[in-house]
Amino acid sequence: MLRAQGRAVHQCDSGWVPVFVDQEQSISLMSVGFLLESPDEAVVWRGPKKNALIKQFVADVAWGQLDYLVVDTPPGTSDEHMAAVEALRPYSPLGALVVTTPQAVSVGDVRRELTFCRKTGLQVVGVVENMSGFVCPHCAECTNVFSRGGGEVLASLAGVPFLGSVPLDPELTRSLEEGQDFIRDFPKSPAFPALFSIAQKVMSEAPARLS
């Protein structure tokens, strides 16, 4: 998505140097993908080994000064989530951004993730509903491919902010497939105002703590 595949991670005195994805060095990235020899290689690791690497990604990477550190986790409430919460606790994380799709089956899973946040004392910045309706590019009619409204109901039940819905959007997919800059290249896409408004709400709910 960020055209960073195949890039290498180097060592410096203060730890691993993250991969910079743009010339301005405004986004730096660390991923287990950079440590593998081939993109086909499977990370067949049990919990303890994953936990150790997640801790290293927080503590042993020379992140420098950041506005936001975004940790993209798999779905669920397992080793990865516990390890990330534990590794980040000393830094008082701003909170969890919880993403669901509209249908009841996903909302059920995500309810359990909200319980996890409560149990581990992680604040919930808000809920985002993804894959929320599809505007046909041929006839402009909207279809709720995956039911609708689940994210908003979930946020209201859990008493956390609902940050918005992102529609299914072939232009967003294409942009991610080709590593394009969505903000620059697709300002008229239906997902654009949705993502822009969510980003603004996140920044106002959880402003960066500049030191």
Add this chain to the structure above:
Amino acid sequence: MLRAQGRAVHQCDSGWVPVFVDQEQSISLMSVGFLLESPDEAVVWRGPKKNALIKQFVADVAWGQLDYLVVDTPPGTSDEHMAAVEALRPYSPLGALVVTTPQAVSVGDVRRELTFCRKTGLQVVGVVENMSGFVCPHCAECTNVFSRGGGEVLASLAGVPFLGSVPLDPELTRSLEEGQDFIRDFPKSPAFPALFSIAQKVMSEAPARLS
């Protein structure tokens, strides 16, 4: 999806009795969901505890005589997958059915799952592409919401059968949301022939071993 939420698991002399989802007892089901007190409860378990439960679900459930035992795993190649492969090895499992969505990002993840199958000696029954195009119910035009063709390319690169593509289908979502019988209630839905043909191919690639 199977209208089984809230059902209880009982004990008998030969182990846990699975939950039967229809009167004919043609489908029996076991899930950690049946063992929780509330549907909101998060399973915040590390690997070893999950591994132990997966082994119990194979060995300590009174499954009786089955045509097929389907294990629905989360995405990835981690504890759950290793535990399932190890627990099932004594029964010579027929193989893995690998599901991807069409876009390059998912195909990359699923390539690693195929590597996992090779490493663990698990045969791959085939690859299925899900969320493969959307036929607008208003104008009947098809849009490839998530790119296209990734599943077929992946199967061909890995030298395993490609079993078919399932389109995005609001009727399939509705059926799953409401626990309806899709085969009985939606025979004209666009996902119906796709799922039917995939099921037939699975049964011919990996016929049930009746004892």
